[in-house]
Amino acid sequence: MALIKSISGIRGTIGGIADQGLTPIDIVKFTSGFATFIKQKQNKDNLTFIIGRDARISGEMVNHLVVGTLLGMGVNVIDTGLSTTPTVEMAVTMSNADGGIILTASHNPKQWNALKLLNEKGEFISAKDGEEVLRLGENPSEIAFSKVDKLGTYSQDSTFIKKHIDEILKLPLVDVDAIKNAKFRVGVDAVNSTGGIAIPELLNALGVETIPLHCTPNGIFPHNPEPLPEHLKDIIETVVKEKAHVGFVVDPDVDRLAMVCEDGTCFGEEYTLVAIADYVLQHKKGNTVSNLSSTRALRDITEKHGGQYFASAVGEVNVVEMMKTHNAVIGGEGNGGVIYPELHYGRDALVGIALFLSLLAKSKKTCSQLRIGYPNYFISKNKIELEPNMDVDAILEAIKEKYKNEKINDIDGVKIDFADEWVHLRKSNTEQIIRIYSESQAETTAEHLAMKIMKDISDVMSNVAETSL
Numbered sequence: 001m002a003l004i005k006s007i008s009g010i011r012g013t014i015g016g017i018a019d020q021g022l023t024p025i026d027i028v029k030f031t032s033g034f035a036t037f038i039k040q041k042q043n044k045d046n047l048t049f050i051i052g053r054d055a056r057i058s059g060e061m062v063n064h065l066v067v068g069t070l071l072g073m074g075v076n077v078i079d080t081g082l083s084t085t086p087t088v089e090m091a092v093t094m095s096n097a098d099g100g101i102i103l104t105a106s107h108n109p110k111q112w113n114a115l116k117l118l119n120e121k122g123e124f125i126s127a128k129d130g131e132e133v134l135r136l137g138e139n140p141s142e143i144a145f146s147k148v149d150k151l152g153t154y155s156q157d158s159t160f161i162k163k164h165i166d167e168i169l170k171l172p173l174v175d176v177d178a179i180k181n182a183k184f185r186v187g188v189d190a191v192n193s194t195g196g197i198a199i200p201e202l203l204n205a206l207g208v209e210t211i212p213l214h215c216t217p218n219g220i221f222p223h224n225p226e227p228l229p230e231h232l233k234d235i236i237e238t239v240v241k242e243k244a245h246v247g248f249v250v251d252p253d254v255d256r257l258a259m260v261c262e263d264g265t266c267f268g269e270e271y272t273l274v275a276i277a278d279y280v281l282q283h284k285k286g287n288t289v290s291n292l293s294s295t296r297a298l299r300d301i302t303e304k305h306g307g308q309y310f311a312s313a314v315g316e317v318n319v320v321e322m323m324k325t326h327n328a329v330i331g332g333e334g335n336g337g338v339i340y341p342e343l344h345y346g347r348d349a350l351v352g353i354a355l356f357l358s359l360l361a362k363s364k365k366t367c368s369q370l371r372i373g374y375p376n377y378f379i380s381k382n383k384i385e386l387e388p389n390m391d392v393d394a395i396l397e398a399i400k401e402k403y404k405n406e407k408i409n410d411i412d413g414v415k416i417d418f419a420d421e422w423v424h425l426r427k428s429n430t431e432q433i434i435r436i437y438s439e440s441q442a443e444t445t446a447e448h449l450a451m452k453i454m455k456d457i458s459d460v461m462s463n464v465a466e467t468s469l
Helices: 024-042 059-072 085-094 127-137 160-169 176-182 195-205 233-241 269-283 297-304 316-325 349-363 367-372 392-402 443-467
Strands: 003-006 009-013 048-053 076-082 099-103 112-118 154-156 185-189 209-213 246-250 257-261 287-291 309-312 328-333 337-339 378-385 407-409 414-417 422-427 433-440
Touching: 003 127, 009 024, 024 059, 024 099, 024 112, 024 127, 048 059, 048 085, 059 076, 059 099, 059 112, 076 085, 085 099, 085 112, 085 160, 085 349, 160 195, 160 349, 176 349, 185 195, 185 233, 195 209, 195 246, 195 349, 209 233, 233 246, 233 257, 246 349, 257 269, 257 349, 257 367, 269 287, 269 297, 269 328, 269 337, 269 349, 269 367, 287 297, 287 316, 297 309, 309 316, 316 328, 316 337, 337 349, 349 367, 378 443, 392 414, 392 422, 392 433, 392 443, 422 443, 433 443
Parallel strands: 048 076, 048 099, 076 154, 185 209, 185 246, 287 309, 287 328
Antiparallel strands: 003 009, 009 112, 099 112, 246 257, 328 337, 378 433, 407 414, 414 422, 422 433
8 A cells, every 4th residue: 555645735545544545535535625725825615626537446535525624614616526647726716716626646667646736826836735635634633624504505516627728729839620621530648537528528618529538437547557659559449440631639637648640659648748848939939847856858849949948856846946047938757748838837638639630730740740840859767776874865966976977966966968969867755766867869978878877876875875884
């Protein structure tokens, strides 16, 4: 069993013992902690929250617990039902709500669920605010439930997906006419979650013929729900067999987007943001942001269009904060997360699809031809396990010292930028490991760089072990 309390919310496996998994007790205490935090922050008792969930099996159970707890806290609940993460984010601002909770464990397997916490802007709460929510959840004496005459109200509103799509269609860079005239046929793998509701509706509004695959929102994931190449066999076969122009793959809550080209090749999750940024920057000059572990190709594309690229710490809230600081016109993460601030500050696969189809239609190229036109990089992802008593920070400092003559960024672990490649070392918040991401212009050199840094880490660990004897 597992329970992870982090910047991404409260995430855990369903069942087991309280504080060791995501049990009903944990759901109630952290929901009430969040409601208490928002009451204190807003300095008012009459709150409205938006709730929505993906289609995973435990969703209905978790929903009942969250809704009941919020009503008990005196919070008025608008339940969007089966929805997407970006839809719930937009629903918060559309409703002038005080916050929101999305019930989804994103790309995690079916045994997981989570509470993703939103502020009044429809954005994830900050790390600092998250710490206070966790503290309140662990201190029930500071949480006051409402008396019978002050209980919250409950209503349902299933119209927000349509409202979300309507706002996408209004965007100047979403060229509906060009997309309709292209007469696209598009495969969709929604892993039997809420993308199976939202994406066909979007594509229908864009005049696109949809070839649905795993689009029944029953929560029975047909494969690992993380949209990585090794999990995309079904959609690859479907795109080729049906002669589709492109295939779209999303995770269960529809904030990550991966694509398959007409020839069955994977566009590359890292390149979802690169392609869409290229399109946006062709029409609107400005800056871009991604996290430190994302491909250098976004920097290349940004500078090509006369903008400036900035790298943030890993985590959507960090990307958003830096996007606002540098007035970025597009940003996101290399995991297929596109953030287009003209719509809202959140990763959104639906707006990503609409912008990519606009690019594809206006370029007069195939999907594979588009991909060939971008700088080619390869990322190698590795990790090294540490002894329980190892000082991870000391190890990272030693690596930083070893490569002090290179360009170093230490806002989130240690990133070392070499002339033609980079490596990013981050300690895990939940495991005694160091994650090692490296990127180069060839797969072999990316892996070679990772192995070199892993050997450096092993040498540091050996030196530490010898000095402690």
